[in-house]
Amino acid sequence: MRIVLLGAPGSGKGTQAALLKERLGIPHISTGDLLRAAVKAGTELGLKAKAIMDAGELVSDDVMLGMLRERLQQPDTSGGFILDGYPRNLVQAKALDSLLEDIEQPVDEAIQIEIDPELIVQRIARRAIEEGRSDDSEETVRRRLDIYAEVTAPVVDYYAEQEKLAQVLGVGSVEEVNERIVAVLETTRSEAGVEVQTEP
Numbered sequence: 001m002r003i004v005l006l007g008a009p010g011s012g013k014g015t016q017a018a019l020l021k022e023r024l025g026i027p028h029i030s031t032g033d034l035l036r037a038a039v040k041a042g043t044e045l046g047l048k049a050k051a052i053m054d055a056g057e058l059v060s061d062d063v064m065l066g067m068l069r070e071r072l073q074q075p076d077t078s079g080g081f082i083l084d085g086y087p088r089n090l091v092q093a094k095a096l097d098s099l100l101e102d103i104e105q106p107v108d109e110a111i112q113i114e115i116d117p118e119l120i121v122q123r124i125a126r127r128a129i130e131e132g133r134s135d136d137s138e139e140t141v142r143r144r145l146d147i148y149a150e151v152t153a154p155v156v157d158y159y160a161e162q163e164k165l166a167q168v169l170g171v172g173s174v175e176e177v178n179e180r181i182v183a184v185l186e187t188t189r190s191e192a193g194v195e196v197q198t199e200p
Ligand code: AMP
Pocket: 009, 031, 032, 033, 035, 052, 053, 054, 056, 057, 058, 059, 060, 064, 084, 085, 086, 087, 088, 092, 135, 144
């Protein structure tokens, strides 16, 4: 199953993707994690990306597509994947579609985690302390939320038009949000005639 997780920075995509990975046995592909790994490894791309990420801006579409294409070529993605942090704009959404069309593996479901932006600012302030992410200052977070509203939100409509969008409420405990996502996926999978695994 090929799943795209959508939601503003701090909506819980990463946490939920990690849980889904365990439950569904498919890899969690986070473009933010891929970039952070490149930064840590000190690659040329990582050095360029760091300044952009620290400012809360988006890394170029070409770089991101190249990175994603390479990741999707890994054999562990053959049974599906959970994409977190990509697509971030319509250009990326269309590029993903054509990439997946080439291998006849279209996106099955896009799930948007909905949450109030003010709650997000509070959550990210906590994450800044817990994880020490250099792009988690309040100013950068507000910039990232603005970018989400301006350029990423249209991606939600893009999947809605394709009738692939499901929306879940991102408030409550991690487990509660996870149950909502699993319920959505069960519906999708039963519609697709795939047996559903309800227990983790
Ligand atoms: P994330 O961990 O998904 O919040 O991503 C952290 C940062 O990495 C973002 O604020 C962007 O600077 C960059 N990034 C991650 N994914 C993408 C993407 N698909 N397109 C452009 N920039 C990205």
